[in-house]
Amino acid sequence: xxxxxxxxxxxxxxxxxxxxxxxxxxxxxxxxxxxxxxxxxxxxxxxxxxxxxxxxxxxxxxxxxxxxxxxxxxxxxxxxxxxxxxxxxxxxxxxxxxxxxxxxxxxxxxxxxxxxxxxxxxxxxxxxxxxxxxxxxxxxxxxxxxxxxxxxxxxxxxxxxxxxx
Amino acid sequence: xxxxxxxxxxxxxxxxxxxxxxxxxxxxxxxxxxxxxxxxxxxxxxxxxxxxxxxxxxxxxxxxxxxxxxxxxxxxxxxxxxxxxxxxxxxxxxxxxxxxxxxxxxxxxxxxxxxxxxxxxxxxxxxxxxxxxxxxxxxxxxxxxxxxxxxxxxx
Numbered sequence: 361x362x363x364x365x366x367x368x369x370x371x372x373x374x375x376x377x378x379x380x381x382x383x384x385x386x387x388x389x390x391x392x393x394x395x396x397x398x399x400x401x402x403x404x405x406x407x408x409x410x411x412x413x414x415x416x417x418x419x420x421x422x423x424x425x426x427x428x429x430x431x432x433x434x435x436x437x438x439x440x441x442x443x444x445x446x447x448x449x450x451x452x453x454x455x456x457x458x459x460x461x462x463x464x465x466x467x468x469x470x471x472x473x474x475x476x477x478x479x480x481x482x483x484x485x486x487x488x489x490x491x492x493x494x495x496x497x498x499x500x501x502x503x504x505x506x507x508x509x510x511x512x513x514x515x516x517x518x519x520x521x522x523x524x525x
Numbered sequence: 526x527x528x529x530x531x532x533x534x535x536x537x538x539x540x541x542x543x544x545x546x547x548x549x550x551x552x553x554x555x556x557x558x559x560x561x562x563x564x565x566x567x568x569x570x571x572x573x574x575x576x577x578x579x580x581x582x583x584x585x586x587x588x589x590x591x592x593x594x595x596x597x598x599x600x601x602x603x604x605x606x607x608x609x610x611x612x613x614x615x616x617x618x619x620x621x622x623x624x625x626x627x628x629x630x631x632x633x634x635x636x637x638x639x640x641x642x643x644x645x646x647x648x649x650x651x652x653x654x655x656x657x658x659x660x661x662x663x664x665x666x667x668x669x670x671x672x673x674x675x676x677x678x679x680x
Contacts, residue, residue, distance in 0.1 A: 409660050489557075498572060506575050506579060
């Protein structure tokens with residue numbers, strides 16, 4: 361009798377657990393098969409190319425900015441030394457802003473290649489995580505940029521109307 | 526047990542080993558990657574919407590500038606046509622990656638919500654297309670810049 365009771369209790373407990381495990385497995389039933397693998401590797405190659413080009417642009421912007429800021433205003437033949445300094449600071453800011461997506465794309469490319477080469481799940485996950493970081497950063501940046509454009513257009517219209525009147 | 530039975534058993538063992546190895550090599554999407562892919566799809570959708578709006582704004586602002594310029598006789602007829610064509614080209618360049626990114630987001634969200642390998646593969650393909658397009662565009666722009674610089678130096 362007791363054995364039957366224990367058995368029925370166990371089966372009652374076991375059923376939901378099994379169902380839960382089955383549901384959890386079904387949720388992540390997607391695999392990175394050969395098609396996805398080849399596409400992801402090509403994505404990694406393009407990401408690597410874009411990141412290298414981005415790093416070059418970051419480097420050029422940064423050093424141009426440093427030179428523009430460090431240049432002596434007296435020796436400058438530029439129309440306005442202050443505007444040259446301002447342009448330099450602008451270049452440094454641009455370099456700082458575009459550094460992270462380049463870095464994240466590069467990390468994604470490296471991690472993805474290593475992940476597939478060694479069949480390393482950790483590396484693969486880290487690669488996807490970096491790509492997500494790049495997407496999120498670009499998304500936030502795009503929204504900020506559009507917001508700034510809207511504000512600038514709004515003020516331009518207001519100024520135009522005010523000057524017309 | 527004769528020699529044939531032993532051979533069959535060895536073959537089975539080999540097959541089991543091969544199956545185990547191949548199973549280990551398949552990368553499954555675990556909870557961590559699942560969440561990251563979901564977030565990527567979310568941000569991808571946002572970016573694509575913003576870029577679509579931005580491309581519409583480019584065409585709209587280009588047309589408005591031309592209309593105002595023609596009204597105040599700043600631009601001539603050919604100049605205004607060129608301005609409109611340029612704004613349409615700029616918008617067209619932006620629309621394709623936004624479309625690919627939007628497709629990636631939709632398919633990835635669908636594939637993750639109701640597990641579907643085909644949709645997942647298609648989403649990855651759209652993401653690849655987005656990055657490939659960006660890379661090709663960058664190469665074209667670089668080539669154009671270099672050619673322009675060389676022409677400018679020669680002239």
